[in-house]
Amino acid sequence: MIDPTEVTGVILAGGRGSRMGGVDKGLQNFAGGPLALHALMRLQPQVGDILINANRNLAAYESFGVPVWPDALPDFAGPLAGFVTGLEQAQTPWMVTVPCDSPLFPLDLVERLGTAAIGQDAEIAMASAREEDGQWRTQPVFCLMRRELLESLLRFTQGGGRKIDAWTAQHRTIEVKFDAPGDDPRAFRNANTLAELRALEPR
Numbered sequence: 001m002i003d004p005t006e007v008t009g010v011i012l013a014g015g016r017g018s019r020m021g022g023v024d025k026g027l028q029n030f031a032g033g034p035l036a037l038h039a040l041m042r043l044q045p046q047v048g049d050i051l052i053n054a055n056r057n058l059a060a061y062e063s064f065g066v067p068v069w070p071d072a073l074p075d076f077a078g079p080l081a082g083f084v085t086g087l088e089q090a091q092t093p094w095m096v097t098v099p100c101d102s103p104l105f106p107l108d109l110v111e112r113l114g115t116a117a118i119g120q121d122a123e124i125a126m127a128s129a130r131e132e133d134g135q136w137r138t139q140p141v142f143c144l145m146r147r148e149l150l151e152s153l154l155r156f157t158q159g160g161g162r163k164i165d166a167w168t169a170q171h172r173t174i175e176v177k178f179d180a181p182g183d184d185p186r187a188f189r190n191a192n193t194l195a196e197l198r199a200l201e202p203r
Contacts (some may be wrong), residue, residue: 002114005048006093006123010086011039012079012102012141013061014070014071016164024056026100028194029200035191037064038103048092052100053082075137078162079141080153086152096144102190103200106143106178113144116176123149124168128175129188138175139188 013036026036036052044066051067061068069089071081079097085094094117096110104110109127114122117125127142129136141164149171156167178187191197 001111002094002118003048004046004110006124007047007110008086008092008095008147009043009047009050010082010095010097011036011043011050011052011100012082012097013052014082014085024054024060025111025191026054027057028050028059028197030191030197030200031101034060034064035103035197036061036100036138036170039098039100039105040066041062041095042105042107043098043110044101046107047096049090051086053085073157076091077157079164080157080162080167083143083164083200084150084153084157087145087147087153090100090147093147095146095147097141099141099190101190101192102142104184104187104189106183106187109142110144112178113142113176116174117144120174121172122174123171124191125176126168126173126181127188128177130179132184136177138165141170142188143168143203185188 027034052061054061055070058068069085072084073081112124123146125144127139128136131137
């Protein structure tokens, strides 16, 4: 397994929030606090370093007490822009990303991705979870990758590439199934709308 100190965690909070009416999704209230803060509190114990990738309201995110970096690419270029930012700032051999709008992801996410990556000599490990319809779905923004992939990602994005799977297909990428007994079936659900966010609130 990978030592947590060898991993930099990145909270992806740089989107437009268009399906939530254009609000800054990571700052929406969830269970009494900002959505992104819940992600931070779940990920921080799993990694050595951590930062937030955000493009708006930087002072609000900075109040969480960790470094905040905007996209390295212009025009809200999507998750890969956050990947670039994280890899550029990381000082560890590995980086893991999580989105700000999935507040229930596993508390052992990094351990399980890292164990699989080392065991299968992968450069990238992505989570995979079963949807309500029973089908497995890759969760590409829950992604552990080697920091040395920065040069490859820069080439891809500077060439106009924006799709995660088109880039990860160039590398040794594995999917890690999260289907152990006790795994929360809602672990990877994300809130694209305020209604979806309310549905994730603790009952």
